[in-house]
Amino acid sequence: MTATVGLIKPGDVRTRAEIREAFGGSPQGGICPSEEKHSVNLYSDPDVGEKAGYYDGWLAEEDELGPVFEYTGAGKSGDQTFEGIAGSGNRAIIRHAEQERVLRVFTRVGKLPGSDTKTHRYLGTFTLDSMQPYTWRRVHGEDGQERDVIVFRLRPEGVVQHAAQDVIPAAEETTAEFVPFQTVTAAMFQSDPATSGALPLPKPRVPKGSGKRKAAPNAETSSEFVVPEEFSTKLSLRAATAATVAIRHEAELTQAYKAYLDSSGHQTGAFQIKVKGLTSTLRTDLYDATDHVLYEVKGSNSREDVRMALGQILDYGRYVKMPEHEGEPKRVILLPAAPTPDLYALLDRYEVGVVYRSDDGRFVGDAVPGAGW
Incomplete structure (x- = not known):
């Protein structure tokens, strides 16, 4: 622990009270928005998640945009939702860009010596994945009942701590489970008033010399060996x-x-x-x-x-x-x-x-x- 509460860097360990002083949010709960601090604080507890049938953490497999941190939404029993009071925390994550708030992730590490006060390690600031902000997942809860949970896909924004102990455990065997179809909600469409707000999307990369000239259709099928373009242009993404x-x-x-x-x-x-x-x-x-x-x-x-x-x-x-x-x-x-x-x-x-x-x-x-x- 350090005496400077106001400056919390990725990797620092703090109590909930110290985190609230720096970044706001409520004294309890997993998803804690703060209008004053322009923050949505996400608390993860590995022990609680494992009992509830899920893991929060880094995926070991990265894609062309880099690493992904998976964070499971709010709701300990029954299907999770974006609706009503039960879905308020999940809506806060979806709406973070619209409300000009950053997502801050903390993971529980233990307790203060000689007390029941929990401590949390700060991982850094994140934003929602622009192409797939969340996915539905079927899990087996602590009570043995199956339920659907919302798994948010977070991308690092700035410096973050990417520690080995925060990587999701690899599957011990290959399984394929038939699960109910889950309807995509208005949050994915970005059209419902409760969940509107444009997600941050990657900027399109335009090759030099590109124009708007319409290409003529090919008269016949042909193939030609060409020199590959630069690696960066091959990985360019579609426009927002x-x-x-x-x-x-x-x-x-x-x-x-x-x-x-x-x-x-x-x-x-x-x-x-x-x-x-x-x-x-x-x-x-x-x-x-x-x-x-x-x-x-x-x-x-x-x-x-x-x-x-x-x-x-x-x-x-x-x-x-x-x-x-x-x-x-x-x-x-x-x-x-x-x-x-x-x-x-x-x-x-x-x-x-x-x-x-x-x-x-x-x-x-x-x-x-x-x-x-």
């Missing part, structure tokens, strides 16, 4: 507006097709997959348990999205097993419009089907129940 629209379109398309499957009497859900040796938890988009069909959904029919969907569904499909069905599921990509003929040929090569929504709103594809409707 396009990313937000893609998320919305994918969610709307998933829900529309699920509603159609439900209306046809099909049982739907998703699969939650943990792979031995990895800390990440995978979740499929949609699964039709009646016909044993696994769907990967994309918000556009672009080449980039179709190729991404192909890789994802080939990866997920090998883990999906149901006792009432033999073998692996039929793999299908769900798109808002038909892909180009050459992409159909690519998908055929890997025995992956396509379902898309036609101009008149019908779903078209050989996996669609009652396709003649």
Whole structure:
């Protein structure tokens, strides 16, 4: 402990009272917003989380944007929510950028000697992941009951402590669990008054010399060996507006097709997959348990999205097993419009089907129940 309370740096250990003096927030609870200090303080307790069926911490696997810290939302029993009093803390996280507050993460480390006063280690400041701010996860609670929890995906903002003891334990075995489909809430759409506010999104990287000239369609298929571009440009991300629209379109398309499957009497859900040796938890988009069909959904029919969907569904499909069905599921990509003929040929090569929504709103594809409707 140091005597200077006002300056708390990543790695410092403090009591809740000292943290409140520096960053505000309430004396208890896991999610503690402070309007005065422009902060939302997130407290994690490894012992409590493990008993409740989840872990907060760093994922060992990083992506092109860097490390991710997973933090489970508020609500110790039953399904977690963004609604009402029970969801106020979770709304505070979603709205942190809109309300000009930073997310500060603390993890419990022990108690002051000779007292019951808990101590917490400061990890640093974070913001929500721009592409996937949160995900739903099915856990087995302390009472043995299954429930859905909100797992926020946090990205470091500035200097943080990334300690080995804060990494989520790797899965001891590979499991694939059939779980209920969880509807994407207005928080993901960023359209509901209670959960509005633009999430911080990556800035688009524009290659030098790029213009708005419309490219002419190719007369025939050809291939040519070219020198790769700089590594940074290969990892460039879509513009912020396009990313937000893609998320919305994918969610709307998933829900529309699920509603159609439900209306046809099909049982739907998703699969939650943990792979031995990895800390990440995978979740499929949609699964039709009646016909044993696994769907990967994309918000556009672009080449980039179709190729991404192909890789994802080939990866997920090998883990999906149901006792009432033999073998692996039929793999299908769900798109808002038909892909180009050459992409159909690519998908055929890997025995992956396509379902898309036609101009008149019908779903078209050989996996669609009652396709003649």
